[in-house]
Amino acid sequence: MKRVLLLGDEAIAQAALDAGLSGMYAYPGTPSTEIMEFIQSSKEGSEGNVHREWSSNEKTAMEAALGMSYAGKRAMVAMKHVGLNVAADGFINSAITGVNGGLIVVSADDPSMHSSQNEQDSRFYGKFAMVPCFEPSNQQEAYDMVFDAFEVSEKFKLPVLFRITTRMAHSRASINLRTTLPQKKLLLPADPLQFVLLPAIARKKYRLLLSSYESLRYENLISKYNFFKDGNKRDLGVIACGISYNYFLENAGESSNDFPVLKISAYPFPKELIKEITGRCKAILILEEGAPVLEEAIRGILDDGIKIYGRLDGTVPRDGELNPAIVAKALGLPVKYGHDVPTLVKTRPPSFCNGCGHADMFNSLNEAIKPYGTGHVFSDIGCYTLGALPPFKAINSCVDMGASVTMAIGASDAGLFPSVSVIGDSTFTHSGMTGLLDAVVKNSSVTIIISDNSTTGMTGGQKSQATGRLEQICEGMGVSRAHIRVITPLRKNNAENVHIMQEEFEYKGVSVVIASRECIQTAAKRRRSENSNE
Amino acid sequence: MKNDIILSGVGGQGILSIAAIIGLAAVANNIFLKQSEVHGMSQRGGDVQSHLRLSDKPVSSDLIPYGKADLIISVEPMESLRYLPWLSDEGWLITNSNPFINIPDYPSLNEILEEIEKIENHVIIDADGIAKEAGSTRSGNIVILGAASPYIDMPFASLENAVKELFGRKGNQIVEANLKALRAGRECSVK
Numbered sequence: 166m167k168r169v170l171l172l173g174d175e176a177i178a179q180a181a182l183d184a185g186l187s188g189m190y191a192y193p194g195t196p197s198t199e200i201m202e203f204i205q206s207s208k209e210g211s212e213g214n215v216h217r218e219w220s221s222n223e224k225t226a227m228e229a230a231l232g233m234s235y236a237g238k239r240a241m242v243a244m245k246h247v248g249l250n251v252a253a254d255g256f257i258n259s260a261i262t263g264v265n266g267g268l269i270v271v272s273a274d275d276p277s278m279h280s281s282q283n284e285q286d287s288r289f290y291g292k293f294a295m296v297p298c299f300e301p302s303n304q305q306e307a308y309d310m311v312f313d314a315f316e317v318s319e320k321f322k323l324p325v326l327f328r329i330t331t332r333m334a335h336s337r338a339s340i341n342l343r344t345t346l347p348q349k350k351l352l353l354p355a356d357p358l359q360f361v362l363l364p365a366i367a368r369k370k371y372r373l374l375l376s377s378y379e380s381l382r383y384e385n386l387i388s389k390y391n392f393f394k395d396g397n398k399r400d401l402g403v404i405a406c407g408i409s410y411n412y413f414l415e416n417a418g419e420s421s422n423d424f425p426v427l428k429i430s431a432y433p434f435p436k437e438l439i440k441e442i443t444g445r446c447k448a449i450l451i452l453e454e455g456a457p458v459l460e461e462a463i464r465g466i467l468d469d470g471i472k473i474y475g476r477l478d479g480t481v482p483r484d485g486e487l488n489p490a491i492v493a494k495a496l497g498l499p500v501k502y503g504h505d506v507p508t509l510v511k512t513r514p515p516s517f518c519n520g521c522g523h524a525d526m527f528n529s530l531n532e533a534i535k536p537y538g539t540g541h542v543f544s545d546i547g548c549y550t551l552g553a554l555p556p557f558k559a560i561n562s563c564v565d566m567g568a569s570v571t572m573a574i575g576a577s578d579a580g581l582f583p584s585v586s587v588i589g590d591s592t593f594t595h596s597g598m599t600g601l602l603d604a605v606v607k608n609s610s611v612t613i614i615i616s617d618n619s620t621t622g623m624t625g626g627q628k629s630q631a632t633g634r635l636e637q638i639c640e641g642m643g644v645s646r647a648h649i650r651v652i653t654p655l656r657k658n659n660a661e662n663v664h665i666m667q668e669e670f671e672y673k674g675v676s677v678v679i680a681s682r683e684c685i686q687t688a689a690k691r692r693r694s695e696n697s698n699e
Numbered sequence: 700m701k702n703d704i705i706l707s708g709v710g711g712q713g714i715l716s717i718a719a720i721i722g723l724a725a726v727a728n729n730i731f732l733k734q735s736e737v738h739g740m741s742q743r744g745g746d747v748q749s750h751l752r753l754s755d756k757p758v759s760s761d762l763i764p765y766g767k768a769d770l771i772i773s774v775e776p777m778e779s780l781r782y783l784p785w786l787s788d789e790g791w792l793i794t795n796s797n798p799f800i801n802i803p804d805y806p807s808l809n810e811i812l813e814e815i816e817k818i819e820n821h822v823i824i825d826a827d828g829i830a831k832e833a834g835s836t837r838s839g840n841i842v843i844l845g846a847a848s849p850y851i852d853m854p855f856a857s858l859e860n861a862v863k864e865l866f867g868r869k870g871n872q873i874v875e876a877n878l879k880a881l882r883a884g885r886e887c888s889v890k
Contacts, residue, residue, distance in 0.1 A: 171735070195739030281740030335716075336735040336761040339726050408761065415760035489764035492705050501766040503790070504783035508816045509806040511777070513709065515745035548743060623739065669788060 167342045173333040174199035176304045177243075177271060178338050180311030182209040185346040187238035187266070188216035192595065193624035194245030195280035196334035197273035203628070213348060219621075221568070221630045222595040223248035227255040229271065232266040234616060235326075235360060237352030239315055241620070243271040246287050251596070253290070257325070260294040261370050262360045263322040266349055267315035271327040273334050274487035276455050280623075282546070284484065286455035291326040291432055295378040297387055298326040298432040299406040304338040306390070307428065312343065313386045320386070321377050330454050331486065333408050343621035345491060350425065381497070382435045390430040393441040396423045402446035404429060404439075405579035406459055409452035412492035424496075429459065448472035450480065450495055454487050514554060522682035523549040526616050527559045529680075530587070533658070533666035537583060543576070545569040545597070546624040547589035548684075560587060567596025573611045574604050583612060583670035590617040590631035598638060604675045605643040612669045613677045616654075617682035626687040639677045648676035655682065700730070700852050703763045704751040707780045709743040709799045713840035716865065717772065718749045720844060723861035724853050733758040744801050746778055754854070765870035772847045774826065774840050775799045776811045783818070792818045793847040794886070795826040795839060800875050822846055824887045834882045835876035845884020855885065 171179060178200045189210075191201040204210045204217045212623065216233070220226035223244040233240035244252060249272045256270060260609065272287035291298030297317050301307035314325040360365055381387060396402075402425040405413045410428045427442045443449060443463075448471055451460040460475040474480035474542060480495050490500045507536055517524040527549075534541055543552060544560035545568065552559040562572055569586040570593075577584035588597045593615050604611050615635055625659040628688070631638070639649050652662045662680070669676035704721070706714040725732040752758045761814045765784050771792045773779030779794035786792065794815060798808050815821050820854050826842040833842070837861040841862070848855055862881055 168726065170722050170732070250878040279737070308807065332735055332761045335738050336733055337722060338733050338758075339731075384724050411759045411761065415764065451767070488762050491763070500764075502784045503766045503768070503786040503788075506783055507780050509777075509810055509814065510780050511802055511804050511806060513744075513746040513778075513802055515710065518743065551743065623743075625738070625742075 168339050170337055170339050171304065172199055172335060172337050173304045173307055173329060173566065174273070174335070174630050175203045176308040177311055177329070178203035178207070179340070180308040181241045182207060182213070182215065183343055183345045184312045184315050185239050185348045186215055187241070187348045188230060188233035188239055188240040190216070190220050190230040190233075190240065192220055192223045192226055192248060192624045193621045193627045194248050194273070196275060196331045197243045197245045197248070197271060198624045198627065199334070200271060201352040219630070223252040224255055229254035230260075230268060231255060231259050231264070234264040235354060236266065237349050238266040238349045240266060241269045241271060245272070245281065246272050246274040246285050247281060247565065248272070249287055249290055256290065257294045258362060259324045261295045261362060261374055262369055263370070264318055264324050265322070265352070265354045265359070267318035268324040268500060269311065269314050269318065269327050270324055273331065273416045274328065274330045274455055276330055279331055282563070283453070286458055287326065287328045288432065288455065288458045291328065293327070295374055296326050297321070297327055297381055298494070299390065300328045300428070300430050301333060301528040302410045302428065302430050303337065304333070305340055306474050307333065308340050308342075310390065317338065317384065317386045321381065321384070323377060328407070330408060372679055375612045378433060382433045382694065383514055386433040388434060391428065391434050391438060391440065393505060394425070395429045395445065396425045398423050399445065400447050402426065403452065404442060404459065405452045406430070406448055407454050409454050409487050409492065412487055412489050413452060413496075415489050415498055416493045416498055438616040443471055446471065448474060451475035452481065452487065452495070479538060511662070512568040515551060516554070517548070517551055518685055520685045521548070521677060522618055522680065522684070523552065523616050524557070524652045525656055525659070525682075526614065526680040527557045528656070529654065529659050530585075530614065531557065531559050531667060533663045533670065534583075534585065541583055542585045543569040543572040543589060545588040545592045546584070547592050549589055550617050566592055567600055570597045570600030570611075570613055571603065572612070574600065574609045577609050577611050578655055580643065582610065584610065585670070586611060586613045588613065588615055590615055590619065590623070590635060591621040591688070593635070594629070594631040594638070598642065600640065601644070602642050602676070608674050610673045611675060612666070612672075613675070614666070615679045616696070617678060617679050617681040618687070620684045620687045621683070622686070623682045626684060626690060644675050644677050648672055648674065649679065650677070651679045653682055654680040700751070700755045702753040702769045702770065702852055704753070704770040704851070705763065705785050706749040706751060706772050706773060707778040707782055708747060708780060708840075709801065710745050711745045712774045712799065714747060714749055714774060717844045718751055718839050720858060721751055721851065721864055723864050724857040727857050727860065728853055730755065730853070731757050731852070733761050735761040742829065744889045746781060747877040748782060754879065770847060770850050772843060774843050776815060776823070777806065777845060780814055784816070789820070791820040791822065791850050793822045793850070795843055796823050797825065797827045797839070799874040822888050824884070826884065829883050829887065830880050833876065835880055838877050838880035841877045841880040842884035845881040846888040848881070848885050849889055
């Protein structure tokens with residue numbers, strides 16, 4: 166048996182390849198990015214001609230994966246948790262159409278918001294869409310689960326949600342690989358109306374989904390990942406979901422046999438499973454990485470059963486990821502800290518790289534906007550969000566992908582002048598373009614600065630769909646050619662760039678300033694690979 | 700056997716290469732391993748750390764509990780202090796002496812070194828200088844790994860093999876420079 170050292174993300178990618186994947190679809194987003202990257206650089210991916218190009222956003226990725234499934238082949242789509250909001254329309258409805266080839270939707274949650282704007286728990290989406298949801302507790306389980314997830318998907322004709330969190334995605338372990346399966350052949354759905362959600366069809370299919378969800382509770386391919394292990398204790402039992410099971414084992418150590426424990430790694434499951442443990446113990450502790458999804462369900466509204474400890478009563482903090490210390494305290498075990506951190510240690514927030522074009526763009530913008538006062542600049546998701554921090558303090562918003570354009574429109578509608586958006590090239594093609602069309606149609610007085618570094622920078626330099634197309638896109642959307650200005654953000658061009666920005670602020674209509682200079686990290690990487698190819 | 704190791708530094712200083720080398724060596728020795736990394740936003744010049752856990756038994760938690768780390772390996776002196784709550788009483792702190800200053804309120808280096816010296820088991824080396832002498836200015840991280848190697852329960856040869864495996868793609872010259880850096884680092888701490 167072959168053993169390899171893989172990140173959780175990579176284990177999922179390797180498993181998908183080994184399980185006969187034909188199409189991988191994704192938009193980069195921490196902590197999910199490495200799934201697609203692994204498939205792009207894999208031998209199996211190129212030899213098997215597996216589809217492995219980035220998509221413009223999570224919605225287009227989700228729908229393309231559904232199309233691959235329609236054609237009878239196995240598909241995977243991966244995104245960060247907030248990406249699932251973007252893909253939600255397709256995702257929820259794919260549960261009603263059902264699938265043909267197996268379809269796995271990987272959503273990588275980021276509790277504690279290491280690299281995110283919120284810490285939403287994707288398991289809510291599993292229940293919302295009424296699809297099977299897998300939540301692996303370790304990297305080997307993640308690898309093995311992918312095979313079963315494809316099988317469940319094909320057996321029940323449903324997409325499967327595969328929920329991971331940061332520590333699973335970005336932790337490495339050695340994995341035993343299985344024998345590989347061949348890709349499926351092109352085979353259209355038996356029912357030509359399966360994917361046609363006209364109301365009359367959708368009503369029937371929705372009823373089918375409701376009954377499928379109940380039968381999933383007793384499906385062995387799902388329930389094999391949930392198990393109860395009795396222990397000697399009767400005063401406290403533990404329910405541990407996903408990777409919280411590891412923190413339980415770490416703390417309980419040799420005495421882990423003392424605690425009755427129910428490990429949950431797949432949903433839905435039968436109610437009887439919960440009664441296995443609640444029937445034996447005076448109290449239970451519920452450990453979940455993320456929101457108290459299971460805890461709320463178990464407590465219900467009346468909350469008058471046995472004593473329940475968890476995130477809702479403060480035994481475990483309501484927000485943030487778990488760690489061994491939090492779980493130790495919840496179990497009533499001592500925590501022994503090492504030395505204190507000396508007071509001289511300072512925080513070291515992330516910052517722009519030396520020579521970054523975004524920094525030069527912000528210096529010019531700050532100078533250009535100064536006569537108008539503060540509060541005029543809406544921004545977006547990417548490296549350039551660091552423009553919020555000192556010394557720049559240049560932006561006033563960062564909400565969701567593309568919101569800088571549309572918030573600038575709304576603020577302009579309210580009378581703010583000038584109203585400016587700062588958005589990256591990849592974020593612009595992800596979700597900024599449709600907002601720009603709104604602005605053009607109603608001739609909003611906004612200036613959109615596209616800080617174009619020709620890559621998706623924050624996630625490590627993936628290909629940007631915008632590269633080489635920005636001017637044509639803006640012109641095609643209807644922005645006047647005279648008000649599409651391309652500048653090079655360099656210190657030596659500052660005076661000229663300030664002047665151009667101010668000219669466009671003063672224009673009472675839609676203007677776009679494209680500040681274009683390649684990401685210095687991507688440029689360095691490109692030069693290194695060019696040198697080594699010589 | 701159990702080695703719980705915290706790797707620390709600033710984004711871009713190469714702690715993930717150190718982790719990758721130890722990881723490859725662990726797999727070659729059939730040692731159980733979990734290694735948690737930081738990707739994403741902090742990699743842009745922020746503080747980064749990696750939890751690396753080696754054991755002859757399966758490892759449960761991806762994160763090291765407080766007070767249980769046997770080693771802190773740091774490529775930057777102030778960053779070595781950030782993770783002291785994880786260091787066990789008998790643990791070793793191995794750090795580069797060269798500061799990476801990208802914040803306006805970076806403390807005085809002397810005061811940092813005084814704090815490090817308060818830890819009973821510590822090794823402070825000029826990894827950048829040693830790397831330069833070894834002919835590879837970018838290999839300070841590998842020098843630090845070499846200096847930490849006596850405290851990792853694995854044969855030194857398997858770390859050398861892992862360096863060959865990791866850098867093999869980049870050509871013989873890079874491999875040799877990194878091996879030289881690894882050995883020079885080790886000499887510093889066995890002396």
